[in-house]
Amino acid sequence: MRLLSFRAAGLPALGGPLPALLHLRCVPAMFKRLLLPILTLTVMTAAAAPAVAAYPDRPIRLIVPSAPGGAPDALMRALAPQLAQQLGVPIVIDNKPGGSYVIGTMDLVKSAPDGYTLAYGNIVSLATNKSLLPSVPYDVEKDLTLIANTLRLSNMMIVNNSVPVRTIPELIAYAKKNPGKLAFGSDGNGTTAHLGVELFMAMTGVHMLHVPYRAATSAITDLIGGGIQLMMINTPVSAPMARGGKVRALGISSLQRSAAYPDVPTIAESGLPGFEVSAWGGIVGPAHMPKDIVARLNKEIRTALASPAVRERFRLLGAEIAPGTPEEFLDLSRRETVKWAKIVKFSGAKID
16 A cells, blocks of 8 residues: 655645645544544644743843842842853843842742742741741742752851950850840841851850841941850851951861861861751742743753853852752752751850
């Protein structure tokens, strides 16, 4: 039997209207039954292909829910150029500070889930807010799409150069002799700069006054000037100040010493066994994002993180690259929410 192509037989091409093809009198009923599944799949695939191929075709806005100059801002500006190059469209950083990351996160929640508005989500917006704030206007699992974790950070305990201490044990002793006379700054309520010191105070029995700032840069300026006496802030902010001699580094909050700062002892080895505070963060989107766009973004983010330029920039900022799948990112958020709820309860941390 000689097989004829659709074109040779005078039939419409596969991309044409399906009902017209299936109602042609020249196609026997048996062939209709055989062709229906194939043609349906072909038409569905042809209809879906342009949408997948088109993304992205315009600039992507990346919301950073904190002020310029802080660790989240510096790290996202290190990642964005490489990611933009891979995707072939500009990525525009939009700083939206305030409200313990709530203002920027709510901007994302209200955005269209089309992949053109993304945000930096971290331990604050995805974990600690739930236990520290009296109410959070969004639900992580219902209102957000967790796309890819990107990094992990340690904090460094730093003091003003006039504070007469050079080690963590000396700080503890000095704070006990001068209760309430030391003030520590943070880049906002619920950040690891805040809760890390709350945990430190709970484990040592010392009392210090918390002074929250809207931006890490403002807190550092006051620390250098003597307005506050100490901070436990992310290494991208603290380490350059310590290296330049503007402040004094006492300890790092990871369980192991940092390869980037090997001379700075861990707080755990300095008399507080088990003490650990680490920050983390990644890229999130609004709820109900198409799965193919989430998969594309996750793949491109992981590729960008593996590039030599991004790896070196993160290293200089003291950040550990920590890529993951959307499922792993969500699991991290769930585990850290439980962990920090216990720490908030144990330390008695409150919003100041």
